[in-house]
Amino acid sequence: MSCFVLPSQYGHLLQTKTIWNAEETPESHSLMEQILHLEKLEVDIFRGFTLPEAPTFNQVFGGQLIAQALAAASKTVDCLKLVHSLHAIFLIAGDNNMPIIYQVHRERDGTSFATRKVEAKQKGLVMFTLIVSFQKEELGFEHQAAIMPDVPPPEQLLNMEEIRERRLTDPRFPMQYxxxxxxxxxxPWP
Structure with a gap:
């Protein structure tokens, strides 16, 4: 599986004030912006394409599906809410030569969070689903600032033979074990 990662400094490309500006034409944008530019068909329904000059993989590239579905979802959310988490499910391969219809389902709209489910369809079949959560920027706990636990270095740990010996002789283990x-x-392991 391949993954498309959009660094945070390019997050502005998903905001409505850039690539969906009515005064600009999609042809004046970079290839990435053109791929992310979706045609709005109706409320919460968008159409995306695989561009002829885009790299081909004999089927729609998974990163393109994720990016376009995320772009569709972001069009339905307050611009002050940023992507918090997402989950992607690839169901069937997509055809490069056909448009992709993205239908956005507004699962929840709260003060701080919003949740969207996006279905990508071709030929009436759902080929991909994205579930994405958006969150308003707020001060709060830093969950990723965990301190490394105090553990012994690898060379001080028991090797496999010593672990096996302990399993056989340690009276704290039940006799059946x-x-x-x-x-x-x-x-033996290396």
Whole structure:
């Protein structure tokens, strides 16, 4: 599987005030912006294309589906809410030569969070689903600032032979467990 990663400094490309500006034409944008530019067909329904000059993979590239579905979802959310998390499900391969219809389902609109489900369809079949959560920027806990636990270095840990010996002899393990461990064939690990 391949993944398209959009660094945070390019997050503005998904906001309505840039690539969907009515005064600008899609042809004046970069290839990336052209791929992300979706045609609005109706409320919460958009059409995307695979551009002829885009790299081809004999089917729609997964990163393109994720990017276009995320762009469609972002068009239905307050611009102050940023992507918080997403989950993508690839169901069937898409055809490069056909337009892709993105239908956005507004699952939840709250003060701080919004949730969208986006279905990408071709020939009436759902080929891809994206579930995405948006969150308003707020001060809060830093969940990723965890401190590394104090653990011994790898060279001080027991090797596989020592672990096996402990399983066989440690009285804290039940006898049934020790007997089961003794019956297993020991294969040394590097």
């Amino acid at each position: 020790r007997n089961s461990a003794a019956k297993k064939k020991f294969v």
